[in-house]
Amino acid sequence: MSYFSDIYNGIKTLLTGMSVTGGYFIRARKGSITQQYPDNRDTLKMFDRFRGEVVMPHDDHNEHHCTGCQKCEIACPNGSIEIVWDRQVDPETGKKKKMIDKHIYHLSMCTMCGLCIEACPTDAIVWAQNYENSVYDRALLTKVLNQPGSKVKAGIED
Amino acid sequence: MMNIPLNIVSTVHDWLFSIMPEGVATVTEWIIVAALYLALFAVIGLYLVLLERKVAAWFQLRLGPNRVGPWGIFQTIADALKLVSKEIYNPARVDGFLFKIAPYFVIVGALISMSVFPFSKQFQAFDINIGIFFLFSVSSIGVIGILLGGWASNNKFALIGAMRSGLQTISYELSVGLSLLTMVLLAGSLQLSEIIEVQRTGGWLILQGHIPAIIAFMIFMIAGTAETNRAPFDLVEAESELGAGFHTEYSGMQFAYFFLAEFINMFIISSIAVVLFFGGWLSPFGITEGITWFPEFLWFFIKVLIIIFLMMWFRWTFPRLRVDQLLTLEWKYLLPLNLVNLVIMAVVIWLNWTF
Amino acid sequence: MTDQKVKTKMKTEEYFVNMGPQHPAAHGVLRLLLTIDGEIIKNVEPDLGYIHRSIEKMCERDSYQQIVHLTDRMDYLSSHINNEAVCLTVEKGLEIEVSDRVKVIRTIIGELTRLASHQLWWGVMGMDLGALTTYFYAFRDRELINDIFEETCGARLTMNYFVPGGLMYDIHPNFVKRTKEFIAHFKTKLPEYDRLLTGNVIFEKRTKGVGMLTKEDAIAFGATGPVARGSGFASDIRKKDPYSAYDKVDFKEALFTEGDSYARYKVRIMEMWESMSIIDQLIDNIPEGNIKEPTKAVIKLPKGEFYQRVETARGELGVYINSTGTKNPYRVKFRSPGFSNLSVLNHISKGVKIADLVATMASFDFVIPDIDR
Numbered sequence: 001m002s003y004f005s006d007i008y009n010g011i012k013t014l015l016t017g018m019s020v021t022g023g024y025f026i027r028a029r030k031g032s033i034t035q036q037y038p039d040n041r042d043t044l045k046m047f048d049r050f051r052g053e054v055v056m057p058h059d060d061h062n063e064h065h066c067t068g069c070q071k072c073e074i075a076c077p078n079g080s081i082e083i084v085w086d087r088q089v090d091p092e093t094g095k096k097k098k099m100i101d102k103h104i105y106h107l108s109m110c111t112m113c114g115l116c117i118e119a120c121p122t123d124a125i126v127w128a129q130n131y132e133n134s135v136y137d138r139a140l141l142t143k144v145l146n147q148p149g150s151k152v153k154a155g156i157e158d
Numbered sequence: 159m160m161n162i163p164l165n166i167v168s169t170v171h172d173w174l175f176s177i178m179p180e181g182v183a184t185v186t187e188w189i190i191v192a193a194l195y196l197a198l199f200a201v202i203g204l205y206l207v208l209l210e211r212k213v214a215a216w217f218q219l220r221l222g223p224n225r226v227g228p229w230g231i232f233q234t235i236a237d238a239l240k241l242v243s244k245e246i247y248n249p250a251r252v253d254g255f256l257f258k259i260a261p262y263f264v265i266v267g268a269l270i271s272m273s274v275f276p277f278s279k280q281f282q283a284f285d286i287n288i289g290i291f292f293l294f295s296v297s298s299i300g301v302i303g304i305l306l307g308g309w310a311s312n313n314k315f316a317l318i319g320a321m322r323s324g325l326q327t328i329s330y331e332l333s334v335g336l337s338l339l340t341m342v343l344l345a346g347s348l349q350l351s352e353i354i355e356v357q358r359t360g361g362w363l364i365l366q367g368h369i370p371a372i373i374a375f376m377i378f379m380i381a382g383t384a385e386t387n388r389a390p391f392d393l394v395e396a397e398s399e400l401g402a403g404f405h406t407e408y409s410g411m412q413f414a415y416f417f418l419a420e421f422i423n424m425f426i427i428s429s430i431a432v433v434l435f436f437g438g439w440l441s442p443f444g445i446t447e448g449i450t451w452f453p454e455f456l457w458f459f460i461k462v463l464i465i466i467f468l469m470m471w472f473r474w475t476f477p478r479l480r481v482d483q484l485l486t487l488e489w490k491y492l493l494p495l496n497l498v499n500l501v502i503m504a505v506v507i508w509l510n511w512t513f
Numbered sequence: 514m515t516d517q518k519v520k521t522k523m524k525t526e527e528y529f530v531n532m533g534p535q536h537p538a539a540h541g542v543l544r545l546l547l548t549i550d551g552e553i554i555k556n557v558e559p560d561l562g563y564i565h566r567s568i569e570k571m572c573e574r575d576s577y578q579q580i581v582h583l584t585d586r587m588d589y590l591s592s593h594i595n596n597e598a599v600c601l602t603v604e605k606g607l608e609i610e611v612s613d614r615v616k617v618i619r620t621i622i623g624e625l626t627r628l629a630s631h632q633l634w635w636g637v638m639g640m641d642l643g644a645l646t647t648y649f650y651a652f653r654d655r656e657l658i659n660d661i662f663e664e665t666c667g668a669r670l671t672m673n674y675f676v677p678g679g680l681m682y683d684i685h686p687n688f689v690k691r692t693k694e695f696i697a698h699f700k701t702k703l704p705e706y707d708r709l710l711t712g713n714v715i716f717e718k719r720t721k722g723v724g725m726l727t728k729e730d731a732i733a734f735g736a737t738g739p740v741a742r743g744s745g746f747a748s749d750i751r752k753k754d755p756y757s758a759y760d761k762v763d764f765k766e767a768l769f770t771e772g773d774s775y776a777r778y779k780v781r782i783m784e785m786w787e788s789m790s791i792i793d794q795l796i797d798n799i800p801e802g803n804i805k806e807p808t809k810a811v812i813k814l815p816k817g818e819f820y821q822r823v824e825t826a827r828g829e830l831g832v833y834i835n836s837t838g839t840k841n842p843y844r845v846k847f848r849s850p851g852f853s854n855l856s857v858l859n860h861i862s863k864g865v866k867i868a869d870l871v872a873t874m875a876s877f878d879f880v881i882p883d884i885d886r
Binding site (some may be wrong): 009 | 575578579582583646650653656660663664665666667668671673676681685705708709710712713714715810
């Protein structure tokens with residue numbers, strides 16, 4: 001007799017499974033979770049804290065907050081940040097001070113760990129939210145974060 | 159008042175016979191019908207693939223192909239073009255002749271089976287008096303194609319896959335045959351158009367035969383999906399197992415033949431189910447009997463599509479069966495049930511308990 | 514029938530088959546050398562190292578805050594728990610006690626990670642056995658957890674949110690609301706998973722009695738996690754050696770004694786229910802407190818050896834740090850759960866069919882970067 005109860009139970013579980021997928025089929029129009037990606041770029045918005053790329057924000061007078069203290073370079077685990085700096089005479093105080101020439105950032109090696117942003121004492125670098133970073137030429141992934149002709153804002157100390 | 163399709167068929171027939179001598183006209187008719195069937199084969203195959211992809215997507219909470227043409231209707235044409243442009247190569251040391259000829263066996267088997275189907279009262283190429291028997295025996299030709307494909311590939315995984323697939327097909331043909339036999343008992347004739355006549359006057363066979371017919375239908379669906387190597391019985395061509403089965407070494411158009419043949423086999427199994435259980439091209443409750451211009455083959459295709467949807471539903475819900483479980487299912491469960499069902503049906507007919 | 518008789522009567526050949534490294538069922542790059550006789554497997558030999566990235570060697574040149582982000586990439590499905598392991602070891606060495614708020618948040622995020630990992634496992638198990646729709650249902654629910662993490666930490670796979678001493682920054686204001694919504698949603702979905710796969714007669718036939726692992730073998734080979742708990746060996750670190758806030762919550766340990774793939778499956782489903790219960794107990798009363806205990810900018814652990822173990826989704830992960838007092842560790846060793854679980858595979862696969870091997874590997878839930886490091 002267990003032969004027949006086996007068959008009956010088997011068919012019952014099969015029909016239960018089919019009812020689950022059948023339910024999804026009927027609600028297919030509303031329930032589909034596909035995002036039509038390249039067509040919905042205008043409405044796609046990342047979260048605030050999304051880790052896209054490291055950038056250095058500049059204000060209207062083309063000034064940034066980076067003093068060249070090199071704390072981000074030391075904090076980075078694999079050397080994705082290189083700082084080219086020099087000691088120059090600060091026009092305000094007249095003393096020699098560290099100033100940065102270039103803040104080089106290798107996007108190709110960055111692991112998006114966030115340690116550089118945590119280490120920066122003046123909030124010079126922040127996370128940007130762009131996610132379309134592919135290029136055809138690898139050299140384009142080595143970026144210089146401070147814009148040409150910019151200087152550090154007055155009064156920022158590290 | 160004649161049906162418009164009948165008009166077309168007889169008009170073309172008369173016109174051909176009037177402009178050519180009789181022999182040539184007959185041969186031309188044959189060529190036209192053959193070309194029509196080839197076209198039907200190709201179009202149905204292509205659009206079944208698209209339907210499968212769309213239905214699969216709707217089960218899985220996503221949209222199917224929708225970029226190539228509205229609702230993706232040109233998607234399979236794009237796929238077919240891609241397959242045609244692939245290089246057909248012969249791996250070293252394959253048995254050249256058998257390797258090339260294996261896909262054609264499956265196609266020939268499928269095409270001959272398709273030729274006996276009654277798409278409508280007038281659209282039937284061969285109306286022979288051993289209809290079901292012929293159909294069933296011709297659809298077994300496909301097994302040779304599979305075995306040849308596996309053997310000629312000179313690849314041990316292809317051979318294992320072909321052996322398994324051949325084994326599965328041969329075992330389940332028994333169940334298919336016996337469940338068809340049960341319905342033939344009820345209908346009283348092997349000829350396909352006769353079977354539909356019986357259903358026109360008495361109601362669909364699945365309703366006439368109540369319990370034994372419903373059991374026969376369930377067994378037929380299970381055995382039919384197993385015979386076409388579809389999930390949940392697709393261990394042969396599953397990607398999680400070794401290799402890709404018997405069609406590992408085929409590429410381009412030859413692979414497309416095997417692939418299309420699988421879908422056409424699905425169409426054939428569904429058509430057999432529709433003709434024997436659900437009334438062929440008859441409308442339910444005879445609602446369009448009186449409308450003479452209504453294309454009857456539309457009902458046939460709608461019913462076939464519903465059964466094909468059922469087979470796709472099976473595929474996307476259940477996990478696979480292992481090879482020995484497949485064979486256990488057949489020889490220990492389906493076959494005894496089938497034999498008992500046959501006896502029950504015979505008893506029911508003898509005691510006149512049909513509707 | 515002895516082998517002797519078979520050899521004299523019928524000569525069948527055993528042959529070698531390579532499964533992987535690129536294989537849809539190998540869960541990563543794992544190469545298995547199978548010796549098969551017909552359909553029966555005689556020997557399974559795993560060949561590792563295709564994704565070895567020398568993480569332990571890289572840890573020797575990095576400082577203690579920097580080694581945390583490397584562990585993200587080991588077992589990437591329980592990345593938060595891996596980070597927690599390293600942070601706890603360093604905190605043990607520095608002998609700092611983090612605040613209650615940090616402990617509770619670490620526990621909640623750890624359980625969410627465990628849920629995400631088990632969801633992916635469920636989808637992949639269905640897919641390996643042939644039910645291809647389960648993959649999509651699992652990912653649909655997993656996306657909600659990824660959204661929770663993305664809002665708080667900013668990343669979806671390699672999080673790097675726990676630091677030695679606490680958290681990198683505070684949780685987002687929406688964290689509690691989103692987590693509660695997710696738990697309410699998932700409680701209706703998990704019974705649906707059961708209806709689709711667990712009770713299914715085909716699934717039961719494929720997994721019951723397949724891949725039997727006895728309790729003695731599990732202890733002898735060092736298997737931990739759901740693999741061991743499916744064989745009756747109670748090895749949950751959260752109960753035996755509690756860390757973070759696990760001693761304050763009340764949950765049952767999932768334990769089944771049959772030892773086959775179906776038991777391992779049931780263990781993970783029960784773990785999902787227990788994770789939701791833990792989160793329910795903690796989410797409403799996250800205590801106030803410090804986010805990060807102050808540590809020096811350059812952390813130096815005192816001389817000595819420190820070991821801490823945690824329960825990831827796959828089993829027991831142990832972190833061993835040997836320090837000589839400088840700012841880089843002298844040696845870091847990770848005791849990965851997948852490595853010990855993989856060693857069981859040869860023992861339990863003798864004499865089964867290939868399809869059974871696939872089902873067994875699906876129930877073991879390997880993540881190969883965890884094995885290769």
